[in-house]
Amino acid sequence: MPLTLIVCDDHALFREGLTLLLNQQPGWRVLAQAAHGAEAVRLAAELQPDVVILDVAMPTMSGIDAASAIREVAERTRIVALSMYSDAHYRRAMTASGAAAYVLKNEASAELVEAIQVVLRGETYVSPSIARVPLPIPQRRADRDLDLLSERELTVLRLIVEGLRTREIADALGISAKTVETYRARLMQKLGVDNLAGLIRMALRAGLSSPG
Secondary structure (H helix, E strand, O other), X not given: OOXXXXXXXXXXXXXXXXXXXXXXXXXXXXXXXXXXHHHHHHHHHHHOOXXXXXXXXXXXXXXXXXXXXXXXXXXXXXXXXXXXXXXXXXXXXXXXXXXXXXXXXXXXXXXXXXXXXXXXXXXXXXOHHHHOOOOOOOOOOHHHHHOOOOHHHHHHHHHHHHOOOHHHHHHHHOOOHHHHHHHHHHHHHHHOOOOHHHHHHHHHHOOOOOOX
């Protein structure tokens, strides 16, 4: 069985270069290319690839939101983030959204193949030039932490703040109760709280209003 991949980046020439690089690896096959995050999510759901290569900053849907969505529709797919940014905020956001690797774009030609091999072993990878810089313990700034959330996660959080129970949220969004529980657990992980009360307090501190 070949190793299957999807490449997502909003720059066509860069996508083509990555696709050529990856298709040259024995037994590797790029199934499709995507120009933005929403397209990557759709293709991941349809094709169930082994790996998705995701640009972090894209129009329509960012790599951060796309990574979270892909984790829902293609659970076994590994995510490798590509970014121009060495900023710790983006690394933390992509990691929280499910990326197993973070590769700087200007180092992708030399590191991408290795990063994919590493994540396929169940390990994590960060470009060596920034791996030596530890991620700082984030300040508990609720408004900044909410920036890590996808639109769907924010919707679930608003419904929690409004006081809806798991089944009520599931009915309102047309999803299962188990999926709501998964969202709640992910929200707690991303926001660094360990109970529902803490989740609500953080949302209120950030000024998050209920859906009304």
